[in-house]
Amino acid sequence: MTAELVLQIVLTVAAGLIGVGLFGALSQQSIVMVMMGLELVLNGVLLAGGAAWYFIAPELPDAQMLVVVALVVMAVEMAMGFAVTVAIYRARQVDMVDMATDLRG
Amino acid sequence: MLTDLSGWTIAAVVVLGVLSVAGGIAVFVVDSMARATFALLASFLAVAGVLLAFDLVYLAVVTALMMTIEMAIMAVFMIMFMMNPAGLMPMTMVHNARGSALTGAVAFVVLVVGIWTVDWPIGRTERPEDSTRQLGEAIMGSHMLVMLMIGIGLFATILAGTVLATARGRYDRFGADLAAKRPDDPIPGGLPR
Numbered sequence: 023m024t025a026e027l028v029l030q031i032v033l034t035v036a037a038g039l040i041g042v043g044l045f046g047a048l049s050q051q052s053i054v055m056v057m058m059g060l061e062l063v064l065n066g067v068l069l070a071g072g073a074a075w076y077f078i079a080p081e082l083p084d085a086q087m088l089v090v091v092a093l094v095v096m097a098v099e100m101a102m103g104f105a106v107t108v109a110i111y112r113a114r115q116v117d118m119v120d121m122a123t124d125l126r127g
Numbered sequence: 128m129l130t131d132l133s134g135w136t137i138a139a140v141v142v143l144g145v146l147s148v149a150g151g152i153a154v155f156v157v158d159s160m161a162r163a164t165f166a167l168l169a170s171f172l173a174v175a176g177v178l179l180a181f182d183l184v185y186l187a188v189v190t191a192l193m194m195t196i197e198m199a200i201m202a203v204f205m206i207m208f209m210m211n212p213a214g215l216m217p218m219t220m221v222h223n224a225r226g227s228a229l230t231g232a233v234a235f236v237v238l239v240v241g242i243w244t245v246d247w248p249i250g251r252t253e254r255p256e257d258s259t260r261q262l263g264e265a266i267m268g269s270h271m272l273v274m275l276m277i278g279i280g281l282f283a284t285i286l287a288g289t290v291l292a293t294a295r296g297r298y299d300r301f302g303a304d305l306a307a308k309r310p311d312d313p314i315p316g317g318l319p320r
Contacts, residue, residue, distance in 0.1 A: 023137060025130035025249050032177065033242045035144035039170070041235030042151040049227035050155070051220040054201070054208050058167055062151045068190060069147070069174050076181035077130075078247065080254045083265030087273055089178075089186050090262070093193060094277045098284045100197055104204055105291040112294070117208045120222060 029077040032069065039066030051118045057103040064099070067092045128249055132180070140180050147173035160205035168198040185259040 039062055046059025068089055075085030110116045130137070150170030154163045171194035178187035221227075255261040266274050290296070300310035309315070 023130055023132075023134075025128050026247050028130050028132060028137060028140070029247055029249065030242050032140065032144060034239055035148060037235050037238035037242060038148040039151050039174075040238065041231040042148065042155070043231075044234050045227050045231030046155045048230055049221045049224050051222050052160075052208065054160070054205055055155075055163070055220070058154055058163065058201075061167060062154065062170065065147070065151070065171055065174055068186075069144075069177060072174075072178045072181050072183050072186065075183065075258075077249055079252065080258075081252045083261045083270060086183065086186065086258065086262045087265060087270050089183070090266075091273065091277065093186075093189060094280065097193070097197070098280060100201065101284050101288055102291075105288045107204070107208065109291040111208070118220070 025077050029073055032073040036066040036070040036073070039063070039069065051120055053103070053107045053117060053119055056119060057100065060099055060103075061096060064092050064096045128251065136180050140177050143173040143176040143180075146170075147177070160208075161202050164198050164202040164205050167201075168194060171198070182254075182258050185262060 043059045043062030043064075043066060046062060047056050048059070050056050050059060071085050071089040071092060075089070079085060107117070110122060114121075116122045132140070147170045150166045150168075150173060153166035154170070157163050157166060172191055175187045175191040175194070178190060297305060300312060301307045302311075
């Protein structure tokens with residue numbers, strides 16, 4: 023099997039994760055489920071970054087750094103997401119995105 | 128150019144890839160928040176397995192450990208915020224499901240078209256002996272700025288999380304103009320009382 027084919031298969035899986043995650047982040051009403059959708063998108067980025075490093079440029083550390091950044095973004099997203107969820111729930115008993123429409127234009 | 132991955136490894140990568148997408152889909156299909164969390168964990172562990180197959184040992188272990196802890200914490204929050212944590216009845220809480228599905232499908236198709244039409248620059252490049260050493264040297268050398276930014280970002284997250292968690296800030300205690308001599312506390316502190 024050629025390296026390019028394996029790379030394309032893995033990237034297609036990553037695209038699948040990004041598509042499913044996007045669907046979840048846009049369609050879910052519960053704030054925590056929205057966060058799970060975003061995590062799935064980042065999961066796809068992890069996979070694509072790893073594949074890019076192995077098949078395209080293993081002599082450079084850049085793709086590995088991208089994976090590290092994506093992992094950090096995941097941690098920050100979850101910490102801030104839960105902090106905001108708890109804060110808005112404490113203030114107004116809101117736990118669904120449809121109930122928090124203050125910023126709607 | 129032929130890949131240097133063995134047949135078994137390629138098979139494992141494909142199986143783990145299918146598993147990760149199946150876990151991702153299960154997150155939005157199952158009826159319980161707790162099950163959704165563990166489906167997401169399965170998806171993350173499958174991706175960690177693929178990273179392991181690509182010799183990215185450190186990143187695979189970090190992903191597996193970090194996501195296991197993260198999902199354990201997430202399960203607690205999920206059950207806290209969910210009216211149906213045990214999944215004893217059907218659960219669908221969606222808005223604009225068709226539009227969202229269409230957006231997700233369009234994003235997937237656009238990415239797939241790109242993936243299968245681009246001429247990927249795969250050449251015979253020198254593979255490092257130890258990918259972890261390569262990453263460590265980059266973090267401590269050529270890519271230190273990235274790590275500095277990550278550090279500042281994480282520190283800002285700690286501060287912002289603390290601010291959001293504080294029920295009563297200084298404006299509640301000292302007034303909008305911070306002019307009060309004594310803080311307005313439910314139980315006044317200090318001596319003498």
